[in-house]
Amino acid sequence: MKKKSFLFGRIVKNIRLAKIRLLKTPIFIESGKITENSVSFLIERDGLKEKLYLKSNHVRFQNSPDVPLLIVLLQAMKRKRNIFIRETISNGLIVNLIRYMDIFCTWHSSYRPIKIHVNNPPGQFEKNSFEKSRRVGAFFSGGVDSFYTFFKHKDEITDLIFVHGFDVPLSSVELRQQIREMGSKVAAEWGKRFVEIETNARDILKGWGHWGFHAHGLALGTVARSLSGSFQKIFIASSTSIDQLRPWGSHPELDNLLGDRTIEIIHDGVQKHRNEKIEYSVSYPFFLENLRVCYINPGEAYNCCECEKCLRTMTTLYALGCLGKAIRFPKPLNARMISRLELSDAGQISFVNYAIANLQLLREHGMENSEVYNAWHDLLARYGH
Numbered sequence: 001m002k003k004k005s006f007l008f009g010r011i012v013k014n015i016r017l018a019k020i021r022l023l024k025t026p027i028f029i030e031s032g033k034i035t036e037n038s039v040s041f042l043i044e045r046d047g048l049k050e051k052l053y054l055k056s057n058h059v060r061f062q063n064s065p066d067v068p069l070l071i072v073l074l075q076a077m078k079r080k081r082n083i084f085i086r087e088t089i090s091n092g093l094i095v096n097l098i099r100y101m102d103i104f105c106t107w108h109s110s111y112r113p114i115k116i117h118v119n120n121p122p123g124q125f126e127k128n129s130f131e132k133s134r135r136v137g138a139f140f141s142g143g144v145d146s147f148y149t150f151f152k153h154k155d156e157i158t159d160l161i162f163v164h165g166f167d168v169p170l171s172s173v174e175l176r177q178q179i180r181e182m183g184s185k186v187a188a189e190w191g192k193r194f195v196e197i198e199t200n201a202r203d204i205l206k207g208w209g210h211w212g213f214h215a216h217g218l219a220l221g222t223v224a225r226s227l228s229g230s231f232q233k234i235f236i237a238s239s240t241s242i243d244q245l246r247p248w249g250s251h252p253e254l255d256n257l258l259g260d261r262t263i264e265i266i267h268d269g270v271q272k273h274r275n276e277k278i279e280y281s282v283s284y285p286f287f288l289e290n291l292r293v294c295y296i297n298p299g300e301a302y303n304c305c306e307c308e309k310c311l312r313t314m315t316t317l318y319a320l321g322c323l324g325k326a327i328r329f330p331k332p333l334n335a336r337m338i339s340r341l342e343l344s345d346a347g348q349i350s351f352v353n354y355a356i357a358n359l360q361l362l363r364e365h366g367m368e369n370s371e372v373y374n375a376w377h378d379l380l381a382r383y384g385h
C-alpha cells in the first residue's frame with residue numbers, strides 16, 4: 001500500500017514537472033529561406049512547425065527573424081510563452097516591442113507581456129550595415145483610408161502595396177485580379193509602382209485573436225518588416241479618426257512601434273473623419289472610378305452595394321452629389337436595404353458614429369426629407385440611438 005502511494009506520488013510529481021516544462025516551452029523562430037520572389041519562415045511551438053510565407057514578383061524580401069517575430073507575438077502573449085531567437089535582432093525593435101506589449105496587454109486583459117530571448121552581443125546591438133532605400137510605400141486596398149493617405153503623401157510615396165491574404169482571402173483569385181487592374185491603373189496615372197504581395201500571415205494569426213481588435217496591425221507590420229532594405233518608410237492608413245480611437249489592432253499608439261532604424265512605419269490619417277477623407281478625395285476622378293470598400297464581396301463582387309460599409313459610403317457620395325460618378329457601385333442606393341441592415345456587436349460602435357455623420361452631411365446638403373435620410377434615422381432608432 002505504502003509502495004503504491006509512493007509510486008502514485010512520483011507519477012503526480014512527474015506530470016506536474018512535465019506541465020511546468022510544457023508551460024515554459026518557448027516559441028522558436030529563425031531566419032527564413034529566401035528565393036528570387038519569396039521568403040518563408042518556420043515557426044516552432046511544442047514540436048509543431050508552421051510555415052509563414054510572403055511572395056511577390058515586384059520586391060525582394062528580407063529573411064531576418066524579425067519578420068516572423070511580429071506574427072508569433074500575438075500567440076506568445078496569448079499563451080504566455082517566451083520567444084526564442086538564436087540570432088541577432090536590433091535592440092531598437094526589442095525596446096519598441098516591450099512598449100507595444102505594455103500598451104496591448106493593458107487594453108486586452110487575456111494577453112500578457114512575454115520575454116524575447118535573442119542572441120545579441122552584450123551592450124547596445126544595432127544593425128549597422130543595412131542598405132537604406134529611398135522608396136516609400138503605402139499599403140493600398142483601394143478603400144477610402146488608403147486613397148486618402150496616398151493623395152496626401154503622393155509626392156513622397158513611390159509604391160502602392162496591396163497584400164493578398166488580408167481583407168481579400170487567398171482563395172479570391174478573381175477579386176485579386178480586379179484589384180491588380182485597379183492598383184496598376186492608379187499607379188500608372190501617378191508614375192508609381194504597384195506592388196502585390198501574397199502571404200498566409202492571417203492564417204497563422206487566426207485563433208490567437210480577433211483580426212480587427214488584435215491582429216491586423218501585426219500582420220501589416222510583418223509585411224512592412226519583410227520589406228526593410230527595399231523601403232525606408234511605409235504608411236499604414238488609419239481606419240478611424242482621433243476622437244473615435246479605441247483599442248484596435250492597427251492604432252497610432254501601436255503601429256509606429258513595429259518599426260525601428262531600418263524601417264519607419266507610420267500610422268497616417270487619424271486627424272480626419274471618414275467623411276472628410278471622402279470629401280477631400282472626390283475631386284480626383286480616379287477615386288470615384290476605382291473606390292473599393294466592400295469586405296463581404298459576395299461572388300467576388302468589387303462592391304456589393306448591400307452591406308453596411310457599401311451603403312454607408314454610397315450615402316456619403318450621394319450627399320456630396322457624386323454617387324453617379326462612382327462607377328464601381330453598380331446598383332442604386334436602396335433605402336429599404338439600409339433600414340433592413342443587421343449589425344454585429346463588433347461593428348456597432350463605428351456604425352453609430354458613421355450613421356450620425358452621414359445624417360449630419362445629408363442635413364447640410366438639404367436632404368433631410370429624403371428616403372435615404374429616413375432609412376438611416378430609423379435604423380439608428382432600431383439600435384437605440
Ligand SMILES: [Zn+2]
Binds near residue numbers: 297303310311
Ligand atoms: Zn459591400
